[in-house]
Structures are given as C-alpha cells and as structure tokens.
Amino acid sequence: MIRINCPVCGLRNETEFTYGADANVQRPEMGEEDTQPWVDYVFNRENPRGWHREYWHHAQGCRQWLVLERNTLTHEIGSCQLARGVEA
Amino acid sequence: MTKYSALSVFRHALNGNKNWARAWRDPEPKTEYDVVIVGGGGHGLATAYYLAKEHGITNVAVVEKGWLGGGNTGRNTTIVRSNYMMPGNTMFYERSMKLWENLSQDLNYNVMISQRGQYNLCHSPGQMDAARRRGNIMRANGIDAELFDRAEVRRRLPYLDYSEKARFPIHGAIFQSRAGTARHDAVAWGFARGADSHGVDILQQREVTGYLWDRGRITGVQTNRGDIRAKKVALCVAGHSGHLAKMAGLRLPIETHSLQAFVTEPYKPLVDTVISFGAAHFYISQSDKGGLVLGGDLDMYNSYAQRGGLPIVEHTLASAKALMPSVSRLKLLRHWAGVMDMSMDGSPFITKTPVEGLYLNGGWCYGGFKATPASGWCFAHTIVKDEPHEDNAEFRLDRFNRGYQIDEKGMGPQPNAH
Numbered sequence: 001m002i003r004i005n006c007p008v009c010g011l012r013n014e015t016e017f018t019y020g021a022d023a024n025v026q027r028p029e030m031g032e033e034d035t036q037p038w039v040d041y042v043f044n045r046e047n048p049r050g051w052h053r054e055y056w057h058h059a060q061g062c063r064q065w066l067v068l069e070r071n072t073l074t075h076e077i078g079s080c081q082l083a084r085g086v087e088a
Numbered sequence: 089m090t091k092y093s094a095l096s097v098f099r100h101a102l103n104g105n106k107n108w109a110r111a112w113r114d115p116e117p118k119t120e121y122d123v124v125i126v127g128g129g130g131h132g133l134a135t136a137y138y139l140a141k142e143h144g145i146t147n148v149a150v151v152e153k154g155w156l157g158g159g160n161t162g163r164n165t166t167i168v169r170s171n172y173m174m175p176g177n178t179m180f181y182e183r184s185m186k187l188w189e190n191l192s193q194d195l196n197y198n199v200m201i202s203q204r205g206q207y208n209l210c211h212s213p214g215q216m217d218a219a220r221r222r223g224n225i226m227r228a229n230g231i232d233a234e235l236f237d238r239a240e241v242r243r244r245l246p247y248l249d250y251s252e253k254a255r256f257p258i259h260g261a262i263f264q265s266r267a268g269t270a271r272h273d274a275v276a277w278g279f280a281r282g283a284d285s286h287g288v289d290i291l292q293q294r295e296v297t298g299y300l301w302d303r304g305r306i307t308g309v310q311t312n313r314g315d316i317r318a319k320k321v322a323l324c325v326a327g328h329s330g331h332l333a334k335m336a337g338l339r340l341p342i343e344t345h346s347l348q349a350f351v352t353e354p355y356k357p358l359v360d361t362v363i364s365f366g367a368a369h370f371y372i373s374q375s376d377k378g379g380l381v382l383g384g385d386l387d388m389y390n391s392y393a394q395r396g397g398l399p400i401v402e403h404t405l406a407s408a409k410a411l412m413p414s415v416s417r418l419k420l421l422r423h424w425a426g427v428m429d430m431s432m433d434g435s436p437f438i439t440k441t442p443v444e445g446l447y448l449n450g451g452w453c454y455g456g457f458k459a460t461p462a463s464g465w466c467f468a469h470t471i472v473k474d475e476p477h478e479d480n481a482e483f484r485l486d487r488f489n490r491g492y493q494i495d496e497k498g499m500g501p502q503p504n505a506h
Binding site: 001002014015018019021022035036039040042043044045046047049052054070072073074075 | 328330331334339340341342343344388389390391392393397398399432488489501502503504
C-alpha cells in the first residue's frame with residue numbers, strides 16, 4: 001500500500017487517491033502551429049525508470065490535485081505539494 | 089536437433105530419462121551478427137525463429153538480461169484469442185490465431201494450445217449491441233464469433249451469479265470458440281529450441297547497456313559482458329521499451345505500468361473455458377493443474393517494480409466474487425506482477441524507428457502473449473524487408489502524428505485506461 005503525505009490531510013492510504021497523469025508534460029503555447037510539439041505533448045512520454053513527478057487527485061479527501069514525486073522502481077514516495085503551487 | 093516424438097518419450101523413459109540432449113546451446117557470442125534481437129521472451133525468440141525459418145537469416149543473436157521467458161512471457165494469464173475489430177488489429181491477431189493452431193506441430197514442441205473458447209460477458213443492452221457489432225466485424229473478416237443470450241450463457245456457465253442480487257446482471261455474451269489458452273513457458277522454450285536449431289545464438293544473462301554508433305546509425309549493442317556488433321538491432325523488450333528507446337534518443341508514446349495476476353489453490357475441474365467479466369476488468373480460467381487463474385486491472389500508476397499493490401488484490405477478488413460467488417472460499421496460492429508497455433492508444437508497435445538500424449516491437453499493453461507468433465512473424469518480415477507486412481502496416485510510431493490511432497476501446501490518449 002502506497003501512503004501519500006497530503007499537504008492538507010496528512011498521511012493517507014493510496015486508496016483515497018486517484019492517479020492523474022505525468023506532471024512533466026508541458027502544453028505548448030496556444031499559438032504553436034508546428035504539429036510536433038502537440039504530438040509530444042499529447043502522446044510522447046519520458047516514462048522514467050526511477051523518480052517521476054505525477055499528478056494525483058485526493059478524490060476521497062480534500063479533493064485537491066497534488067504533484068507527487070514517486071520512484072517507479074521502488075514505489076518510494078518523495079515530496080508532495082498542492083498542484084496549484086507548483087510551476088508546470 | 090533431435091526430433092521429439094512419442095517414440096522418443098518412450099525410449100528415453102526406458103533409460104530413466106537420463107539421456108535427453110539440452111534443448112538449445114549456450115554459445116559464446118560472435119563479434120558480429122546480421123541481426124541482434126534484444127529480449128529473450130516469446131516475441132524476441134519468435135522473431136529469431138521466423139527470421140531463420142521464413143527468411144533464411146540465421147546469423148542472429150538473441151540477447152537476454154535474465155533467463156528465457158522470465159519477463160512477461162512467464163507472467164501473463166496465457167489467454168489466446170483474436171476478437172479485435174479495429175482495422176489494423178483484426179487480421180494481425182487472426183494471423184496469430186492461425187499460427188497458434190499449428191504451432192506445436194511447426195515447432196515440434198508441445199505448447200499445449202487448448203482451444204477451450206472465450207466468453208466476453210455483457211451486462212447491459214448497450215454492451216450487447218457493442219458485442220453484436222464486434223461479432224459482425226469479426227465474422228465479416230472470417231473469424232468465428234457467436235452471440236449468446238442470457239439463457240444460453242446460463243446453460244453453458246451455470247456457476248456464475250444469475251440471482252436477483254447479482255451486482256451486474258448477465259445479459260449475454262460474445263463467444264469465440266477458437267480462443268483458449270497455451271502453456272506460456274513452453275512457447276518461449278519451443279521458439280528458443282526452434283531458433284537454436286537453425287543456428288541462432290541465444291545469449292542469456294547479458295544485459296544491454298547502450299548501443300554502438302557509426303555516423304548516426306546504430307551498429308550494435310553494448311552489454312555488461314562486452315560489445316556485439318550487428319547490422320540491425322531489434323528491440324523486443326515490452327515493459328522496458330521506453331528505457332531502451334531512450335538510450336537511442338527516442339521518446340515513445342508509451343508508459344510502463346504493472347499488471348497483476350493471481351492463481352488459487354488447485355481445485356477440481358470447474359471452469360473449462362475462459363471468461364471475461366464485462367463490468368470490471370477481470371477474467372478467469374483454470375490451469376491444467378487445477379488452479380483458477382485470475383487477471384485484473386492495472387495498478388494505474390507508472391511502475392517498473394514487477395510487483396503489485398494491495399488495492400488491486402482486493403479489486404480483483406471483489407470482481408471474482410461478484411461474477412462467481414463460489415470462488416470466495418478458495419485461497420490464493422500466488423500473485424505476481426509484470427510490467428506492461430501501455431501505449432497511448434492501446435495498440436502495439438512493430439516497426440522501423442527514426443534511428444537507422446534500430447527496429448521496435450513493443451507497446452503490447454495487456455495483450456502481448458496472444459500476439460507472440462504473429463508478432464515474431466511480422467517483425468522478422470519488417471526487419472528483413474525494411475518495410476512492414478500488410479498485417480502490421482498500421483503498427484507504426486508515426487500513426488500518432490498522422491491521426492491514425494488504433495484505439496480499440498475508444499479511451500483516448502490515457503495509457504492506464506486501455
């Protein structure tokens with residue numbers, strides 16, 4: 001069981017949360033006309049073996065979106081912040 | 089290679105089974121090969137086999153970081169089927185089904201294919217409509233499919249929950265009678281023995297750590313036990329495709345997720361077919377040893393850990409209980425996880441890559457095992473001809489740039505939703 005340290009609610013079980021997505025992808029500027037940056041944004045991923053920044057939703061808690069650092073090899077948990085406070 | 093036969097089994101039994109020759113060699117690598125295949129699972133070994141058998145290319149090595157079939161080949165739930173309806177998928181999986189039907193004879197190795205049939209249950213009128221559409225597409229392509237109503241499903245599968253209390257009432261099912269199961273380890277071993285007999289070198293305990301380059305072209309692999317030069321390098325490392333592609337400077341439309349499977353204690357014959365629940369991601373069959381084999385949903389977050397979390401254990405067993413209440417007293421014997429290449433549209437890649445000399449076979453999501461023979465067959469064709477066969481023509485990386493995703497489930501670019 002992964003346990004996530006929600007900045008609002010404290011340490012809670014993973015079952016309260018919903019995994020969102022990779023938090024590293026950045027949307028291109030809306031005026032971007034080249035298609036490749038959009039393809040990269042929508043489809044292509046770093047998919048690292050190791051530390052990964054990702055969005056989680058505390059769906060059955062404070063309902064805030066969080067940015068969590070988690071190791072994809074060991075499931076070790078790093079820092080957890082409110083997504084609205086994190087530079088995209 | 090000595091041919092296996094009933095007579096050889098009998099003769100060796102008389103000698104106490106002491107004189108069986110080993111099924112494949114353990115050679116020292118040559119300095120250069122025509123093709124180096126990275127990954128000694130079913131797909132890599134099948135690719136080597138068909139390179140040799142169909143194209144006469146025998147100067148081939150399969151490089152494996154662990155042991156043969158120790159990754160997803162040995163971790164799946166052994167189901168084979170060809171009930172796909174999207175153009176690009178349908179005929180590819182049907183090629184696989186046809187190769188499965190004759191695979192034991194072709195390899196002279198018993199892969200224990202058992203065409204016991206597979207039911208996809210429907211739990212609403214809408215699901216029945218979708219199943220009817222899928223079945224019609226399959227039949228239009230010459231693939232067998234039957235649609236059963238509730239009464240017929242109940243007659244055939246009396247042990248499911250048809251009570252008033254059933255959480256998801258069974259409205260019917262779509263059935264493919266040629267689907268079934270195969271013995272997954274035997275598939276890896278059979279292809280390994282077949283490839284080896286054509287002269288392919290199988291190099292185990294050798295991990296690829298990088299590539300050899302010459303003016304922007306890949307000309308071999310670096311391994312933890314020395315470099316091996318190759319005219320072409322072919323990746324069959326699903327689960328780790330992203331990792332090996334990154335070493336070549338590629339970003340893929342793939343995330344790696346872990347998928348769990350379970351087996352119960354052995355039980356008397358009960359489930360003589362394969363049943364997929366339509367209300368949650370769950371399927372069940374029974375192995376020849378008697379254990380019920382259960383498969384469930386992804387853990388939902390990216391993972392290379394090859395072990396699953398407890399919430400999915402609970403979710404899978406709740407699904408099992410909702411579908412088939414009688415399983416509740418069985419104990420689980422084992423559970424394990426494999427790491428899946430979850431692609432952005434749920435469909436795989438068998439293709440050249442933008443890097444000269446590098447070929448990719450990956451993105452198999454949940455469904456790599458059933459694809460094993462056709463995957464090897466089509467990948468061998470792609471490597472030799474430098475262009476895809478008709479059956480894997482759509483499994484290209486640039487389908488996302490062109491807007492030609494093959495999204496069988498219609499989920500959009502969300503890897504854990506496929």
